[in-house]
Amino acid sequence: MLNGIFSVEFVNSILRATTPILFATMASSVAAKAGICNMALEGMMLLSALFGVLFSALGGGIFGAATGLSQFASFGVGFLLTVLVGGIIGMIFAFCILQMKADEILAAIALNLVASGGTIMLLMAVTGEKGASNAIASVAAPKVTIPLIESIPVLGKILSGQNLLTWLSLLSVVVMHLFLYKTPMGLKIRAVGENKDAAESVGISAKKVQYIALTISGMLASMGGFYLSGGYMNMFTRDMAAGRGYIALAASSMGADTPIGGFLVSILFGIAQAVANLMQLTTIPMQLIQMIPYLTTLIGLGVYSYVRMKRRKRLLQSE
């Protein structure tokens, strides 16, 4: 067990577990900064996991799913289409809550339930199976091998050979940070999320800004979903999001909805997941082990609330 923890494989397994949560955490951050709790992340991820398999199989059909360049091209088609659909789902969600004034939590629950049932129905319609997409020849995201670094001991095995999407998820942290804190649109998003009236009083359309934020949120969530069926695993299985959308909500909120903070907490959850994976080799009952990531979420949220409460108390006293 300890040997397992101090191995290169374990670090890789952390990164593997972190990637989908990280995408979803960024998705949650951008929505939260715009003042919306995007609880629909779970459903968005699940839908994208299935679309990822379907679209990359489509890409495979066009380019052939061999190796090298054609693998990259078919993955590219699948990925881009999935992200596009993810953006559209985000927009539909935005339409429901901003235009139709549906309660954001209820709309999210509806979307999550539709995703859970809808993906199985769609899978059934396409493959005739209800559980998994074994029958579809989907194309997974390529791994990135870095020629020189590859040969460095330990570090080389970590830096090289990672899934392309893992790199992309790390990049998304930087991009989201720059976007939210350095661009005019980011400033608008933060202003709308914090004081809608103030933003509107200077002529910012809060609705438009929230539409944009939710579209971006949907796109990021779909990247996380794509990774689940095209990286973490090589197929779609029913309900494979497995609460990651909710974990991401917790991670984002614990990280004060900032990309950097969310990134750090995501890694924590990644570690919990990796430990759980590792412990499956022991004799401890499976059910207990599977609780670990969720238990970590619960404890994390508890700690977060406690710290925030203390901080607020101190602020009140200092006044």
Added chain:
Amino acid sequence: MKIYSNGVVANEDVSLDLKKGEIHALLGENGAGKSTLMKVLFGIESPDQGKILLKGQETAIKSPQDAIAKGIGMVHQHFMLVPSLSVAENIILGVAPVKGIFIDKKRAVQEARDIAEKYNFHIDVTARVEEIPVGVKQKVEILKALYRGAEILILDEPTAVLTPQETGELFVQLKKLKENGHTVIFISHKLDEIKEICDRATIMRNGRSMGTYQVAGMSTDEMSRLMVGREVVLKFEKKPAERRQTLMQVRDLTVHNSQGVLKVDHLSFDVKGGEILGIAGVEGNGQSELVEVMTGLNQNYQGTVRVANTDIRKKSIKEIRNRSLAHIPEDRMKSGCAGTLNILENLFSNQYERKEFSGRMFLKSREMQKKAKEWIAQYRVKCSSYKQKVGMLSGGNIQKVIVAREFSTNPSIIIANQPTRGIDVGASELIRRRLLEFRDAGCAVILISADLNEVLSLSDRLAVMYKGQFAGIFTDAEQVAEDLLGQYMLGIKKDEKLEGAIYESCETL
């Protein structure tokens, strides 16, 4: 520049003209229509009739954005700032200078600094808004408007949240703005401030303008008379008060609001059964805070409040109400009723637990329906049935439902906070008569009202509240001249020694 606006209720035949480079006061009591007029000017509301002329040309101001584009800026009473952003970011929000795809932060800070310097505002533009004091926040608001090219600046009660020092500083800056050719509309009901910095004043009362005057040639007395003058004298057949035992005792009550501002300042008074104590005053002088303590809504106070001989500290609202205290809250939509519930449900919200209406498990709906119908008839609530949602009724009828509910418990103490504000004459009349009936039956009534007519004609004793204290108290309310009352309300006059607030007989606390 000339502005005419004409609405139905809030504003009627109001005209206001502004000259370039003047500080123009808009003077009036709360509810006189100042805010509505400003909302029209800032494009938040559109006038039903009348026109607005800007630099000699007729214009329509469609939205706040439109107003900003036309050079009108507004500083709201509640600041429109984003707390976690810096001062500079708040100033440039929505019109940020860019370099490539990113915000040009250096230029943003520089531009914010430039505009602050130009108007002599000494503020650190890199500080976060949540960390700066209220006075500075206001400066940021003004800068925000100036950065967007405002030539006309509307300040909605700018001094309400400021300390005297901050107020002084603001005045220096406003004068500077005036010298620079800006026009300032200064909304206030504080006469001394208007005397100090305004050139001309338009006085409003009941949604009408009472004329525009040169401030220099006018005394504060004249202003106050135009502002609060009484038009119609209400007449009620009133028996002399038969005072009974003391039911409400307040001693040395001091209340700070959540921002730590002193709102009620060592206030002491008594109210006996069978009399009406009127509390007059311009809104915001501590009346709401006083009521909150007396009704148990706010437990955070110093001093003692005794309701029917029981100290109410640490008593729940329910326990206080069970000592037969009734409360007609000032904000009927927020704390007076539940708008989405029906009339019956609202009528019983304070008494559904009473034995007559509630069994062990279920409410006795038949009894409740019977009573509800009875009360609806008694208070002449205009509705289709008791099943109608309260939120769908008119203001006057909502108030009748609340009053019916509060009076139906047969209270011995009634706290009526602005009971007839914004409702029609008929409903007001009904409520006032009921208050008198309760007084005659031995009930202690505390009537808080900004309506001079009302307090003068109903009260047996009358106190005027100013800055958390009683500025004056009159033991024979009917003999008070309204001019005099106005001077007390606006803080021109203040009695150093108060007589008649406390009854000698109950100094046993």
